[in-house]
Amino acid sequence: MENKIIIDIDNTLWDFSPVFWKHLRDINPDITPPQAWDRWDFWEVYVSKKELYDAIHRIHMDQEKYPPYGEAKPFLTSLKEKGFYIIIASHREQESFDGTVRWLNKYGLPFDEIYLSYDKSILFKDCCAIVDDSPFMLDKAKYAGIVRTGLLHPWNARTDHPLFNSLQEVLNYIESQCSSKGEDRKRNIPSLW
Numbered sequence: 001m002e003n004k005i006i007i008d009i010d011n012t013l014w015d016f017s018p019v020f021w022k023h024l025r026d027i028n029p030d031i032t033p034p035q036a037w038d039r040w041d042f043w044e045v046y047v048s049k050k051e052l053y054d055a056i057h058r059i060h061m062d063q064e065k066y067p068p069y070g071e072a073k074p075f076l077t078s079l080k081e082k083g084f085y086i087i088i089a090s091h092r093e094q095e096s097f098d099g100t101v102r103w104l105n106k107y108g109l110p111f112d113e114i115y116l117s118y119d120k121s122i123l124f125k126d127c128c129a130i131v132d133d134s135p136f137m138l139d140k141a142k143y144a145g146i147v148r149t150g151l152l153h154p155w156n157a158r159t160d161h162p163l164f165n166s167l168q169e170v171l172n173y174i175e176s177q178c179s180s181k182g183e184d185r186k187r188n189i190p191s192l193w
């Protein structure tokens with residue numbers, strides 16, 4: 001469906017990185033702060049992959065403790081009002097599903113569907129756009145030919161993706177790129193990159 005949009009959670013709807021840093025410092029106090037995370041794999045010299053995923057999972061299991069960005073609710077509400085079907089998609093374990101639903105409801109974040117998986121790209125064929133901060137997901141979206149955008153962070157700043165400092169700007173970009181008529185949008189793709 002042309003009106004389906006994939007929305008990431010961590011570092012897209014809430015400020016995940018400071019909490020993540022705190023958890024990583026408990027494992028290795030030398031780890032640099034988020035401002036210095038200028039590569040997606042910044043953590044490799046500080047913690048093991050298992051330590052990393054365990055820390056992420058602990059945060060996800062406590063998701064309700066952490067409020068979303070102030071912009072998250074108006075952003076998602078605007079998307080709904082513009083007729084988008086919102087798929088909240090996060091790279092997290094199924095065990096965190098209920099907590100994720102409670103978090104969305106607790107903070108009044110509108111959505112239509114939740115998808116927790118290690119590979120969101122299987123959703124691409126039915127969706128018009130993805131909002132994510134991961135350079136890998138943005139690369140995959142680019143090659144799949146769907147609209148991709150998200151918030152600008154140190155770990156994605158050196159990519160060529162259309163990223164912004166606010167969700168309002170992300171919303172404006174989505175509006176400019178996602179035509180209500182899918183065929184119009186598809187015709188526009190070659191001129192975008």
Ligand SMILES: [Mg+2]
Binds near residue numbers: 132
């Ligand atoms: Mg993210």
